[in-house]
Every structure is written in structure tokens, then in C-alpha cells.
Amino acid sequence: MNTKFRVCASIIATGVLLGSLGLNGQVIDASPSKPSVSASHNVAKKNEVTLKWNGKALSQKGVLLHGVTYVPATVLRDAAGLPLKYDSKNRTYTLNAGYHQLSAVVYDSKEIGLSVNGLYAGEPGGQIINGRLYLPFKTVSEYLGIQGQWSPSSKTLSLTKQQADLTIKSETLRKTILGVEAVVNYPVVSGLGNEEAQSQINSVLKKHAEGVIARAEESIKELPPGEDSFPYAFEGNFVVHYNKDGLLSVTAHEYSYLGGAHGMTFKNSFTFSLKDGKQLKLGDFIDLKGKKKKLDNRVLSELKKGGGYLGGFQGVPGDAEFYLKDNAVVLYFQLYEYTAYAYGFPEFELKLKEWK
Structure with missing residues (x-):
């Protein structure tokens, strides 16, 4: 790039x-x-x-x-x-x-x-x-x-x-804290036959959105008054990557500007089984036991090759962030976690047929 x-x-x-x-x-x-x-x-x-x-x-x-x-x-x-x-x-x-x-x-x-x-x-x-x-x-x-x-x-x-497995709408949480407005859009699902599973999914997604507001409230109370030209900002939104075949994969992202050269974005992904509302992990889609060493080697190699590597990679954890797409999962890390800010979120697409 x-x-x-x-x-x-x-x-x-x-x-x-x-x-x-x-x-x-x-x-x-x-x-x-x-x-x-x-x-x-x-x-x-x-x-x-x-x-x-x-x-x-x-x-x-x-x-x-x-x-x-x-x-x-x-x-x-x-x-x-x-x-x-x-x-x-x-x-x-x-x-x-x-x-x-x-x-x-x-x-x-x-x-x-x-x-x-x-x-x-x-x-x-x-x-x-x-x-x-x-x-x-x-x-x-x-x-x-x-x-x-x-x-x-x-x-x-x-x-x-595309025919989706369920309906998704965007809801908004909004709170003004010491003159600063924090706004978070989050997904609400409906149309799922299993109401208990639907309620469980919605509970997880809303709880995350509430957490964004809570973190904004904590941060704002510790900050000096913002400048009119560069006001503080707290925003949250989401994207849906996958909504079919009994699976739902969503990434929620939150952006904050607390002064300084630039703001900061964090991403958290949630992949659910629509059958029972269970939140799935990376190991549910790829072989994290038999192919763990191969995966670690690939990720480290690409981190170094992509530029901006800061060091410190110790391997892919079992609770690694990922989202689902057609025939693949996308593993990713946060800004600054292993690479310099200007290189964005390091992502690694893993084809299911290769990593199962």
C-alpha cells in the first residue's frame, strides 16, 4: 500500500x-x-x-x-x-x-x-x-x-x-455528558423463530452499546473542557458481515476523539449461531489445535511483511477478534496492538476449507 x-x-x-x-x-x-x-x-x-x-x-x-x-x-x-x-x-x-x-x-x-x-x-x-x-x-x-x-x-x-435469515434494524443510544454528546448505533434483530436465542443475541449487542456510553462518560468526566474547533467526540456504529446459513456476524466499532493528533477506533466482533443464540469463537470455524503453529507463523510473517510491525506477537489467542464472510473468517487485531497506527487494523482472511 x-x-x-x-x-x-x-x-x-x-x-x-x-x-x-x-x-x-x-x-x-x-x-x-x-x-x-x-x-x-x-x-x-x-x-x-x-x-x-x-x-x-x-x-x-x-x-x-x-x-x-x-x-x-x-x-x-x-x-x-x-x-x-x-x-x-x-x-x-x-x-x-x-x-x-x-x-x-x-x-x-x-x-x-x-x-x-x-x-x-x-x-x-x-x-x-x-x-x-x-x-x-x-x-x-x-x-x-x-x-x-x-x-x-x-x-x-x-x-x-440476498435473502437474509433475519431482519436487522439500527437503534440508537444517546447521552449528553457535560455538554458532550455520545451516540451509539447498534443492531437489533427480529424475525428469528427461537425467541430465547433472539433475546440473547439482542442482549449481548445492546450491552456492548451501553458499555460504549459508559466508557464515554468515564472519559469525559476526566477531561478538561473541549475546544470549539476540535470538540470531543464519542461515536459508535456497526456493520453486518454475514446473515445467512444460520449464522450472524457483526462488528461494532467505536470512535473517540479526546484531543491530540487524532482520534482512536476500537472494533469488537460478534458471531452468533441463530439456532440457539450462542456466541461463537474462532475455534468453532478453524482448527486452532492442529493448525495453530501454522497460523501463528503466517500471521507473524504477514505482520512483518506488511510494514509498521511494532513487535510483541505471541500467537493467536483463542478469544481473538474475527468476523465471518462467505467461506472464510477474517482474523484481526486492534490499532497499535502490533502495528503502527497509520497501517490500520491488520486483517488476515482464512479460507475455511484450508483451516478447518
């Missing part, structure tokens, strides 16, 4: 949105109604991908670039019915999908940072092509509830809405 983008990633990961500042001073109008010529890229016909929605071919095309399939944000607006807005002041697109809100910040023509509910969505970022915003299908699939079937022979991506 180049230094410039690493900084972008870190900024997004910690909840600070630069928006209109721009990282190279170039001003871009990314409005759908006024596409920027400077932000356009010529895409050859051979890079086009045919898109279908519920089996019906769409007039808009996707794009295949460097092995990544991108779909126009306007397809998600027009076909999937997801509201799409553009904030010209902060040069930010917002794609609202129920409890998930995807933001695309146009830093310049080649750097469009993506976040979901304020949490950095990883690479690749978005693309501005011929004045339109394109999103990597990987991100669309993971966070916006859209499934896709790829046909390599015809270069066609068939899109449908």
Missing part, C-alpha cells in the same frame, strides 16, 4: 472524514449530474461486463479492471432501489441500504475511499469512470446485500437481492 493511500485508509478507519480538503489540492466535481472530465477514464469495450438484475439484462454495463469487477452506483440505485446522494461540499457519495450506509469519498481521480457506517471498507476503493461512480462488487456483495453470479464465458454478472 502506498504511503498516501495508507494515510487515507487510516483516516477513514478512525472515523475522520477529510472530504473537501483533497489530498493533492485538485478539486473534483463528482456529481452524477455534472461529471468531471478530469476524473474520467476511457474504458475499452473489451473491459465491459454485462449486468443483469433478476435475470433481465440492464442497459448500464459493469467494468473489469485489473481482475476486479466494478458496478455503477446508479445500477444499485435504479435496479436495487438504494437511495444515492452526492454531497458536493465534501465530495462524498452516500449509498443508503437500510442499516448499512456506504460512503465514497472522492479524494482525487484515482483515490475514492470507501467506508460503511464510518468503518473503512478495505481495498480496492471506488472508481470514477466517464463521470460515474463505480463500486467494486466485492464491497457491494459484502455490505449491501447483493448477490452475484459470474459467467466468465459471456462476461456477465447476474445480480439479485
Whole structure:
């Protein structure tokens, strides 16, 4: 990852949105109604991908670039019915999908940072092509509830809405403490046949949200009055990574700014069995006994290779933070735990077929 983008990633990961500042001073109008010529890229016909929605071919095309399939944000607006807005002041697109809100910040023509509910969505970022915003299908699939079937022979991506196992809504806890407002959004599940399991899941998620408010209250009482130009901030939100096959995987993240050079973000993930409401651990998905040494060696190697390694890694603990995605778990560590802040949250995708 180049230094410039690493900084972008870190900024997004910690909840600070630069928006209109721009990282190279170039001003871009990314409005759908006024596409920027400077932000356009010529895409050859051979890079086009045919898109279908519920089996019906769409007039808009996707794009295949460097092995990544991108779909126009306007397809998600027009076909999937997801509201799409553009904030010209902060040069930010917002794609609202129920409890998930995807933001695309146009830093310049080649750097469009993506976040979901304020949490950095990883690479690749978005693309501005011929004045339109394109999103990597990987991100669309993971966070916006859209499934896709790829046909390599015809270069066609068939899109449908993903059928979730249960309904999720966002609730908010809000408390003003000595003039500082702490706000936490957290998920509430419904529609689960087992009411006891549903209640157990909701209890865990709400208790975590209440803990964020409690930690904010403790911190605020120990702080001097905040400056108007850089007020204190305490915010919490969440993303749902997986909601099918009898499993639910959620990451809650909390951001705080207590003064100084930057704020701080923490992440905690919760993966549940919908059958009984039991909270699952990493060892429920991968072999932490027979393959522990192999896992430790891989993680240490990648920590060192990725840059910013601070030392101190003693192996992957049984209660390690992780979240679930299609056919894989993603193990991660906190900011500063093993790497410098600018390198974000170290993540390690573990394919289930390899690590079971």
C-alpha cells in the first residue's frame, strides 16, 4: 500500500472524514449530474461486463479492471432501489441500504475511499469512470446485500437481492455528558423463530452499546473542557458481515476523539449461531489445535511483511477478534496492538476449507 493511500485508509478507519480538503489540492466535481472530465477514464469495450438484475439484462454495463469487477452506483440505485446522494461540499457519495450506509469519498481521480457506517471498507476503493461512480462488487456483495453470479464465458454478472435469515434494524443510544454528546448505533434483530436465542443475541449487542456510553462518560468526566474547533467526540456504529446459513456476524466499532493528533477506533466482533443464540469463537470455524503453529507463523510473517510491525506477537489467542464472510473468517487485531497506527487494523482472511 502506498504511503498516501495508507494515510487515507487510516483516516477513514478512525472515523475522520477529510472530504473537501483533497489530498493533492485538485478539486473534483463528482456529481452524477455534472461529471468531471478530469476524473474520467476511457474504458475499452473489451473491459465491459454485462449486468443483469433478476435475470433481465440492464442497459448500464459493469467494468473489469485489473481482475476486479466494478458496478455503477446508479445500477444499485435504479435496479436495487438504494437511495444515492452526492454531497458536493465534501465530495462524498452516500449509498443508503437500510442499516448499512456506504460512503465514497472522492479524494482525487484515482483515490475514492470507501467506508460503511464510518468503518473503512478495505481495498480496492471506488472508481470514477466517464463521470460515474463505480463500486467494486466485492464491497457491494459484502455490505449491501447483493448477490452475484459470474459467467466468465459471456462476461456477465447476474445480480439479485440476498435473502437474509433475519431482519436487522439500527437503534440508537444517546447521552449528553457535560455538554458532550455520545451516540451509539447498534443492531437489533427480529424475525428469528427461537425467541430465547433472539433475546440473547439482542442482549449481548445492546450491552456492548451501553458499555460504549459508559466508557464515554468515564472519559469525559476526566477531561478538561473541549475546544470549539476540535470538540470531543464519542461515536459508535456497526456493520453486518454475514446473515445467512444460520449464522450472524457483526462488528461494532467505536470512535473517540479526546484531543491530540487524532482520534482512536476500537472494533469488537460478534458471531452468533441463530439456532440457539450462542456466541461463537474462532475455534468453532478453524482448527486452532492442529493448525495453530501454522497460523501463528503466517500471521507473524504477514505482520512483518506488511510494514509498521511494532513487535510483541505471541500467537493467536483463542478469544481473538474475527468476523465471518462467505467461506472464510477474517482474523484481526486492534490499532497499535502490533502495528503502527497509520497501517490500520491488520486483517488476515482464512479460507475455511484450508483451516478447518
